[in-house]
Amino acid sequence: MTVTLRDVADLAGVSFKTVSNVINNHPHVAADTRAKVESAIERLGYRPNRSARSLRSGRTGAIGLAVPELSLAYFAELADAVITVAEERETVVLIEQTGGDPRRELEALHGARRQMTDGLLFSPLGLGNEDAGVLAVDFPLVLLGERIFDGPVDHVTMENVDAARAATEHLLAGGRRRIAVIGAHEGEVIGSAGLRLSGYRSAIEAAGIPYDDALVVDAGPWHRRNGAEAMRRLLDRGVSFDAVFALNDELALGALRVLREREFRVPEQVAIIGFDDVDEAQYSLPSLTTVDPGRREIARLAVDLLLERIQGADTRPPQQIRSHFGIVARESTDPLA
Amino acid sequence: MTVTLRDVADLAGVSFKTVSNVINNHPHVAADTRAKVESAIERLGYRPNRSARSLRSGRTGAIGLAVPELSLAYFAELADAVITVAEERETVVLIEQTGGDPRRELEALHGARRQMTDGLLFSPLGLGNEDAGVLAVDFPLVLLGERIFDGPVDHVTMENVDAARAATEHLLAGGRRRIAVIGAHEGEVIGSAGLRLSGYRSAIEAAGIPYDDALVVDAGPWHRRNGAEAMRRLLDRGVSFDAVFALNDELALGALRVLREREFRVPEQVAIIGFDDVDEAQYSLPSLTTVDPGRREIARLAVDLLLERIQGADTRPPQQIRSHFGIVARESTDPLA
DNA sequence: TCATGGGGTTACAACGTTGCTAGTCTGACC
DNA sequence: GGTCAGACTAGCAACGTTGTAACCCCATGA
Numbered sequence: 001m002t003v004t005l006r007d008v009a010d011l012a013g014v015s016f017k018t019v020s021n022v023i024n025n026h027p028h029v030a031a032d033t034r035a036k037v038e039s040a041i042e043r044l045g046y047r048p049n050r051s052a053r054s055l056r057s058g059r060t061g062a063i064g065l066a067v068p069e070l071s072l073a074y075f076a077e078l079a080d081a082v083i084t085v086a087e088e089r090e091t092v093v094l095i096e097q098t099g100g101d102p103r104r105e106l107e108a109l110h111g112a113r114r115q116m117t118d119g120l121l122f123s124p125l126g127l128g129n130e131d132a133g134v135l136a137v138d139f140p141l142v143l144l145g146e147r148i149f150d151g152p153v154d155h156v157t158m159e160n161v162d163a164a165r166a167a168t169e170h171l172l173a174g175g176r177r178r179i180a181v182i183g184a185h186e187g188e189v190i191g192s193a194g195l196r197l198s199g200y201r202s203a204i205e206a207a208g209i210p211y212d213d214a215l216v217v218d219a220g221p222w223h224r225r226n227g228a229e230a231m232r233r234l235l236d237r238g239v240s241f242d243a244v245f246a247l248n249d250e251l252a253l254g255a256l257r258v259l260r261e262r263e264f265r266v267p268e269q270v271a272i273i274g275f276d277d278v279d280e281a282q283y284s285l286p287s288l289t290t291v292d293p294g295r296r297e298i299a300r301l302a303v304d305l306l307l308e309r310i311q312g313a314d315t316r317p318p319q320q321i322r323s324h325f326g327i328v329a330r331e332s333t334d335p336l337a
Numbered sequence: 338m339t340v341t342l343r344d345v346a347d348l349a350g351v352s353f354k355t356v357s358n359v360i361n362n363h364p365h366v367a368a369d370t371r372a373k374v375e376s377a378i379e380r381l382g383y384r385p386n387r388s389a390r391s392l393r394s395g396r397t398g399a400i401g402l403a404v405p406e407l408s409l410a411y412f413a414e415l416a417d418a419v420i421t422v423a424e425e426r427e428t429v430v431l432i433e434q435t436g437g438d439p440r441r442e443l444e445a446l447h448g449a450r451r452q453m454t455d456g457l458l459f460s461p462l463g464l465g466n467e468d469a470g471v472l473a474v475d476f477p478l479v480l481l482g483e484r485i486f487d488g489p490v491d492h493v494t495m496e497n498v499d500a501a502r503a504a505t506e507h508l509l510a511g512g513r514r515r516i517a518v519i520g521a522h523e524g525e526v527i528g529s530a531g532l533r534l535s536g537y538r539s540a541i542e543a544a545g546i547p548y549d550d551a552l553v554v555d556a557g558p559w560h561r562r563n564g565a566e567a568m569r570r571l572l573d574r575g576v577s578f579d580a581v582f583a584l585n586d587e588l589a590l591g592a593l594r595v596l597r598e599r600e601f602r603v604p605e606q607v608a609i610i611g612f613d614d615v616d617e618a619q620y621s622l623p624s625l626t627t628v629d630p631g632r633r634e635i636a637r638l639a640v641d642l643l644l645e646r647i648q649g650a651d652t653r654p655p656q657q658i659r660s661h662f663g664i665v666a667r668e669s670t671d672p673l674a
Numbered sequence: 675t676c677a678t679g680g681g682g683t684t685a686c687a688a689c690g691t692t693g694c695t696a697g698t699c700t701g702a703c704c
Numbered sequence: 705g706g707t708c709a710g711a712c713t714a715g716c717a718a719c720g721t722t723g724t725a726a727c728c729c730c731a732t733g734a
Contacts, residue, residue: 004690015714020692028712050452051391052690055719060388062431062453069417071616076413080406083434092431092450094399097420113429115387116399224620253620260622279408280617283561283590285597341720352684357722365681389720392689 003046012040023048062092063306064120066108068100072223073250073278074295075123078144081299082121089307100221102126109137118310121302124148129190140309142302146192154309156302156321158293160192163325164199167245167273167291170327172207174335176243176271179204180215182230182255183222183247196247196275214239219251227254235262242270243333249274249281249290256284256332271333286331294323340383349377360385399429400643401454403445405437405462409560410587410615411632412460415481418636419458426644437558439463446474455647458639461485466527477646479639483529491646493639493658495630497529500662501536504582504610504628507664509544511672513580513608516541517552519567519592520559520584533584533612551576556588564591572599579607580670586611586618586627593621593669608670623668631660 009016014033021029022037040046054060065082067075083093094117098104105127114120119140124147127134135141135151143155171179181200188194201211214237219230227246231254234241244259246252252274256266264270266286274281274290281288301321308314346353351370358366359374377383391397402419404412420430431454435441442464451457456477461484464471472478472488480492508516518537525531538548554571556563564583568591571578581596583589589611593603601607603623611618611627618625638658645651 002690006690016690017692017714017716018712021713024692028710030712033712047449047452049392049690050449051388051397052719053692054388055386055392055689055721056691056693058719070407070413070420071417073410073413076407076410076416079413079432080408080434083407083432087434092433092453094429094431095416095420097417097424112384112387115384116429224617228620253617257620257622257624280561280590283565283594285594285622287594339720343720353720354684354686354722355682358683361722365683367682370682386720389689390722392691392719393721393723395689 002049003044004049005046007044008037008040008046011044012036059310060116060118061090062094062117063303063310064094064096064108064113064117065123066096066098066105066120067123068125069097070095073280074248074276077278078123078295078299081296082303085300085303089303091303091307098124098126100125102131106134109134109141114139119306121306140306142306142309144298144302146190146195149190152318154305154319154321156298156305156323158298158323159325160195161199161202163275163291163293164196164245164247165203166199166325166327167275168200168203169207170289170329171243171245171271171273171333172203174243174267174271174333176336177209178212178215178239178241179209179243179245180217180234180239180241181245181247182217182227182234183219183251184216186218193247196245200245212239215241219247222248222251224250224254224257227251228258229254231255231258244270244272246272246274249276249278249288252288252290252332253280253284256288260285267332267334268336273333277328281328282330284332286334289330289333290328292326292328294325297323339386340381341386342383345374345377345381345383348381349373396647397453397455398427399431399454400640400647401431401433401445401450401457402460403433403435403442403457404460406434407432410617411585411613414615415460415632415636418633419640422637422640426640428640428644435461435463437462439468443471446471446478451476456643458643477643479643479646481635481639483527483532486527489655491642491656491658493635493642493660495635496659496662497532498536498539500612500628500630501533501582501584502540503536503662503664504612505537505540506544507626507666508580508582508608508610508670509540511580511604511608511670513673514546515549515552515576515578516546516580516582517554517571517576517578518582518584519554519564519571520556520588521553523555530584533582537582549576552578556584559585559588561587561591561594564588565595566591568592568595581607581609583609583611586613586615586625589625589627589669590617590621593625597622604669604671605673610670614665618665619667621669623671626667626670627665629663629665631662634660 005016005019008019019037022034070076086093096108098108105124121142123144129148129150132148132150135153141153143153146160184197185193217230217234219226246255274288277290277292281290342353342356345356356374359371407413423430433445435445442461458479460481466485466487469485469487472490478490480490483497521534522530554567556567583592611625614627614629618627
């Protein structure tokens with residue numbers, strides 16, 4: 001039924017161990033032996049059995065990716081990028097959705113699925129810096145996102161503060177002075193919300209504009225519906241503003257929807273900028289200016305770092321790596337005439 | 338280092354095979370033996386080794402999901418649903434992206450990754466009905482989508498024709514008479530495009546409206562950008578229309594963007610309906626009427642069918658299963674006053 | 675009393691691979 | 705000519721699990 005090393009060996013007239021040597025590119029295999037074996041492999045359509053290989057070697061050739069949920073465009077596009085990079089490295093990706101629930105995030109770290117992978121790319125949402133201890137695990141782990149910074153592990157993240165500052169400066173450069181923020185998380189210091197908010201704050205204060213609480217709206221999860229709802233709350237407060245910095249694109253698109261519903265002209269009356277550069281941002285009306293946080297770069301850096309740790313080649317202390325960001329200017333922030 | 342059956346057996350004072358029997362719920366294990374073994378398992382934190390189990394039993398406990406790309410919201414949301422259902426069945430999902438490329442789709446069917454899974458959920462895009470033969474594989478396979486209907490395999494799909502007819506009727510009921518179609522694929526008979534177009538056609542003809550080629554616009558891949566571009570082509574043709582049926586939501590959102598750019602009032606001058614009910618459809622402006630094709634139902638049916646085939650419990654001939662659809666009426670098709 | 679049967683448990687042999695070790699052979703060197 | 709290094713190949717023993725078949729023992733019925 002299934003073709004094994006032994007079958008190949010019989011056909012090639014060598015021992016099955018020699019076939020194994022050929023497959024694993026051992027040195028000291030004579031060229032003609034290698035040729036014989038390879039043609040036998042070809043003839044029989046031999047494929048190494050991954051379970052047997054894993055059992056013996058302790059490697060699975062797979063990595064895990066734990067994210068909140070694929071329905072969020074950012075994570076879907078991140079997963080896309082991770083899978084694509086991993087494929088180039090002959091590695092498969094096993095996706096787990098945690099829903100941002102701390103309990104399920106812990107399970108992603110310690111659950112039974114870990115056995116099926118050699119390491120994990122972990123993007124927590126429910127766990128925070130106070131949980132950094134749980135990251136002390138005995139398998140290769142690369143942390144993504146901005147929920148935890150004090151963990152004893154490699155961490156690939158984006159330049160949240162600098163990028164948020166740049167986003168805010170982009171609005172300021174367009175002549176805006178009263179810039180609202182959508183998507184804050186009350187009291188959060190680190191975490192995407194806290195970091196981006198602090199970037200915002202440093203930009204406006206550098207421009208001599210005082211920070212105004214009334215312009216900052218909390219939102220729960222960063223879905224469109226929460227962006228819409230937050231914008232409604234902001235409008236209902238009756239404060240005036242001429243720009244909005246939504247802390248991610250989904251929030252921005254939800255907020256944009258409400259702005260236009262209430263017949264604000266965007267960008268003439270209100271400019272809006274998002275964060276993430278999801279594909280969709282190009283196709284809203286107006287198209288959405290946003291921050292490209294370097295998603296593909298993050299995927300590449302994270303996968304490569306994880307694979308190096310798995311191979312044991314990399315024995316450096318835990319790394320903190322940041323991707324490069326850029327402002328993608330589109331219609332939603334066209335400067336005032 | 339790792340805890341094995343033997344360690345548990347030693348602690349419990351039984352043979353390692355008895356431990357195996359306990360774990361696999363074999364009948365004929367005395368209650369007190371079971372208790373002893375279970376407490377030993379607990380004490381040592383024993384976890385069965387999946388590679389060893391796979392090697393011996395031939396089962397991996399994983400299924401594959403091959404889709405064009407996760408960046409397309411429909412597939413991201415489908416993957417979300419599949420992973421969620423599979424998790425409830427203690428099964429992990431291994432996602433492969435084919436990019437809709439026939440070569441990579443074939444690889445998904447025959448490639449090395451198949452070894453890591455017990456079966457495959459396969460949503461082709463590049464392969465068509467003429468390739469049905471390649472689906473004759475020796476592992477459990479459940480086909481998704483509407484590219485291939487003549488395959489010798491289980492197939493879970495949506496009611497494309499009926500749903501498209503209902504979508505068109507929804508527009509007709511709103512008083513629209515000149516309904517354009519965006520996203521056709523020239524000459525396609527089956528496939529989502531072909532089927533949905535034929536549903537459209539049967540609806541308008543039943544309403545006594547002749548089919549007009551000038552109203553039907555081709556588009557390549559169903560991305561926003563193609564929807565936008567197709568809408569531009571349609572407008573450039575100079576034909577008049579009072580409604581648009583976009584064959585999926587992404588096309589609809591791209592088209593909507595162009596309509597509003599060109600200052601059409603939606604839905605007053607032009608109504609638009611999509612297909613898929615992606616999350617985003619609720620947050621566009623105007624919100625997008627669409628067809629809910631029963632994505633969660635598809636995921637559940639497909640996973641359960643695949644798992645039954647894997648267990649060998651299901652020996653029926655290949656099944657054709659269809660999910661239930663519904664029209665989700667939103668602002669973009671508000672009826673004419 | 676002895677065969678019978680079945681509950682409960684166990685020994686043994688795989689599953690297909692790789693790490694380690696040991697071997698054989700050739701050619702070069704002193 | 706003998707020794708030795710190095711190139712090349714092979715044998716054995718795991719890795720941790722499950723299927724098969726066998727075992728023991730006690731209760732039952734003849």
